[in-house]
Structure formats: structure tokens, C-alpha cells
Amino acid sequence: MSIREDDHLHLSFHGDLKDLLHRRYRQDAVLHYRLSRSASIKDILEAVGIPHTEIGSIYKGALQLAFNYLPLPGDRLQIYGVTAGPAAAEPSALRPRAPTDFRFLVDINIARLAGLLRMAGFDTVSVQDLPKSYSKRDIVRESSTSGRILLSRDRELLKHREVAFGRLVRTQDPAAQLIEIVDFYDLRSRLAPFSRCLKCNGLLAPVSKETVVHRLEPLTKRYYHSFRQCGSCSSIYWRGSHHERMLQLLKPILTADNY
Numbered sequence: 034m035s036i037r038e039d040d041h042l043h044l045s046f047h048g049d050l051k052d053l054l055h056r057r058y059r060q061d062a063v064l065h066y067r068l069s070r071s072a073s074i075k076d077i078l079e080a081v082g083i084p085h086t087e088i089g090s091i092y093k094g095a096l097q098l099a100f101n102y103l104p105l106p107g108d109r110l111q112i113y114g115v116t117a118g119p120a121a122a123e124p125s126a127l128r129p130r131a132p133t134d135f136r137f138l139v140d141i142n143i144a145r146l147a148g149l150l151r152m153a154g155f156d157t158v159s160v161q162d163l164p165k166s167y168s169k170r171d172i173v174r175e176s177s178t179s180g181r182i183l184l185s186r187d188r189e190l191l192k193h194r195e196v197a198f199g200r201l202v203r204t205q206d207p208a209a210q211l212i213e214i215v216d217f218y219d220l221r222s223r224l225a226p227f228s229r230c231l232k233c234n235g236l237l238a239p240v241s242k243e244t245v246v247h248r249l250e251p252l253t254k255r256y257y258h259s260f261r262q263c264g265s266c267s268s269i270y271w272r273g274s275h276h277e278r279m280l281q282l283l284k285p286i287l288t289a290d291n292y
């Protein structure tokens with residue numbers, strides 16, 4: 034089939050973006066998209082399957098474009114994914130406003146990742162913690178007003194315009210998801226294991242045994258002497274068997290400094 038240049042937009046995808054395209058678009062080296070209405074490049078990229086959160090830069094020749102660019106017939110655009118590493122959350126032509134820190138809002142479809150991120154010490158809110166009545170739009174608004182990076186496996190959620198920083202989580206296993214996110218944002222040096230409450234995201238602080246002894250089970254009382262307490266919900270933590278299990282999960286990403 035010959036493509037008439039004058040009513041098509043020609044898109045080349047780089048990195049792993051091709052994997053995110055709808056199946057019917059994956060085979061060709063260049064995607065020839067028929068321009069039928071005046072749609073922004075953001076809308077077109079999302080129509081072919083890629084949430085805007087996954088796009089790192091869009092080039093027309095040497096010119097970097099913004100999401101609101103209205104493609105012209107015959108345009109040839111190069112589309113790049115977000116580069117892994119600290120730059121993944123830095124301001125760019127597509128995202129002038131950067132998140133202030135690596136704080137996360139984790140979607141309900143990957144809820145176990147929220148617990149693992151807390152275990153690793155990251156300030157993490159789970160969509161499970163938000164009011165049950167929240168719509169997708171409310172969730173998006175929460176991530177945007179709180180400045181949290183929205184993590185999800187739901188492409189439609191990430192397509193909302195208000196999501197400034199988000200990431201489509203690629204892996205399915207929660208332990209693999211933790212490694213994926215820590216490596217994507219280059220967070221290994223920021224790990225602070227067991228500094229945060231798994232239940233409420235509050236910060237843990239050392240507490241004397243005498244202070245909490247009345248709340249301990251007999252065996253815990255007998256075998257453990259070092260305790261931490263959540264400053265928000267008062268939950269007590271100690272280095273029991275659950276601690277060992279969590280340590281095993283964190284092992285692949287712990288460095289000598291934060292072990």
C-alpha cells in the first residue's frame with residue numbers, strides 16, 4: 034500500500050515505546066498515522082497506545098515539541114521514551130514542573146508495590162488509602178495536588194492530562210516492580226529500609242522497650258529488645274521473622290551503605 038505523504042503523520046518510536054503500541058501498529062518501522070482531525074500529538078500518541086507519561090521527548094528535526102503541538106500532514110516525528118535515571122523526574126520540554134521528591138501514589142492494581150516501597154523507606158500513598166468514592170479523575174487530581182508520582186498498570190489512568198509525573202509499571206510481580214521502580218528512578222542510594230510504617234506511611238523512630246512492653250506478646254517480650262514505633266499510628270516494629278522476609282525482598286537493591 035502506498036502512503037500519500039500529504040495526509041499522514043510519520044512516527045518513529047525509540048527504546049521500549051514500540052512495545053506499548055497497540056498490536057496492529059507494532060510491526061512497521063515507521064507508523065503512518067492518518068490525520069483526520071486536528072488532534073494534539075499527545076492525543077495521537079495516546080490513541081496509538083502510549084500514555085503521555087511514558088514519552089520523554091518528541092522531535093521534529095532538531096526541534097523539540099510540546100504535547101500540545103498540532104501535527105501537520107507530512108510531519109516526520111521521532112518519539113523517545115523517558116530516560117531512566119535521575120533525569121526521569123527532572124523538568125523537560127514536555128514537563129516543565131518537576132516533582133519535589135520521590136514520593137509515590139500507587140494504584141490499586143499494584144497495591145502490594147505500595148507496601149514494598151514503604152518497606153524500602155519511600156513516602157508512598159496507596160490508592161487503597163483514598164476514599165472508596167474516588168473516581169479515576171479524583172485519583173489523578175490527588176497525585177497532581179500532592180506532587181506524587183503516580184504508578185499504575187492502567188494506561189487509561191495515566192492518559193489523564195493532569196498526570197504530570199507517572200509511570201506505567203511494566204512488570205507484574207510485586208518484588209520485580211519494586212526493583213523496576215527503584216532502578217528506573219535511580220533510587221538505590223536513597224533506600225532507607227524499615228524507616229516507615231507499612232500500615233500508614235508514618236515515620237518510625239526508636240522506642241525503649243519499657244515504653245511499649247505492655248503491648249507486646251509474651252514471646253516478643255522475651256526474645257526482642259530493640260523496637261521502633263510509628264509516629265502516626267503508634268504501631269510497633271521489631272526485627273522478627275517478618276523483618277527477615279522483607280530483607281530478602283530488598284536484598285537485590287540494597288547497597289553496602291544502606292544494608
Ligand SMILES: [Zn+2]
Pocket residue numbers: 230231232233234235263264265266267268
Ligand atoms: Zn503507622
